[in-house]
Amino acid sequence: MSPALLFTYYRNPQTCQQRLLCLRHLNPDLRIHGLFSGQPEEFDQFASLGLLLNSNFVHPPASPEWLWSNYDLVISRWFLECGKEHDFDWLWVHSWDLLLLDPLHAFVPHLEPRQVLLPGLRSLHDMDEKVLDPLAPVEQPGRWSWLGEPEFASFRQYWQEHHRGASLWCEVSPFGVLGRWVCQRYAQSCWKVPGHNEYRFPSLAQALGAQLLQGGFGPEFWSLYDPDRKPWTVQEVQRLARGPAGQRLCHPFYYPLGPQEMGC
Secondary structure (H helix, E strand, C coil), X not given: CCEEXXXXXXXXXXXXXXXXXXXXXXCCCCEEXXXXXCCHHHHHHHHHHHHHCCEXXXXXXXXXXHHHHCHHHXXXXXXXXXXXXXXXXXXXXXXXXXXXXXXHHHHCCCCCCCEEECCCEEEHHHCCCCCCCCCCCCCCCCXXXXXXXXXXXXXXXXXXXXXXXXXXXXXXXXCEEEEHHHHHHHHCCCCCCCCCHHHHHHHHXXXXXXXXXXXXXXXXXXXXXXXXXXXXXXXXXXXXXXXXXXXXXXXXXXXXXXXHXXXX
16 A cells, blocks of 8 residues: 655744655655645745645635635545546645644554545534544533534435435544545546535535544644644653654644754
8 A cells, every 4th residue: 555645734833844855854755745835936845845845736716714624625625636647545634724743654554545544533413522532421512613613514405315314423533534535536526515624624525425534643642733723832742752752743833843853
């Protein structure tokens, strides 16, 4: 099975460069493809990344709000216009502000073409913004904020018309891993589906025939990831890097710390 990594970025050129150096250091033979979604006039600031990427794709300009809430469509456009020409069986989607301290195989040994791994995957009914681990008990789930948005009402109407009876899912994950079949099938089908990517992607992917995977990550993993966490400091990252190997990650981390400074 042949993996590849999609490195999505739009700001902090120095940090992006060091992040790629870390990925190369931990995964020497990995194919890494770039997806730039920033302002076109800023792309030249990232010229040094070209030497560290197997390919580089520039997404058409869009507002930061649209890009954030439609991350699945951004990745789908990459696949249709660029990614389908690349050789991979499964794809690790990696944002620039995520730092991994262990190689990819420590997190995901392999993935089948029809499988999707989203660490923070939950049934929509069980979603709670304060609970990330999908296997942790939720006694009284809070109301997820996205459910009160007008886009969610449009999504539910679309779902009733096109996928009545299919399960609804949502996710808040530090990364996503997609089998190639999922990339292709989803990119062909997602463009008319309203809503936000954090519930649209897992729900539609399963409705199209993908197998959603849950579990495989323990409490130690989840203690390191929190979407609302203050950014990691250099000292915190270096302390974690000196610890035992496992499934170590830091998010968000903005400082341009390289492999030598971390001793990895």
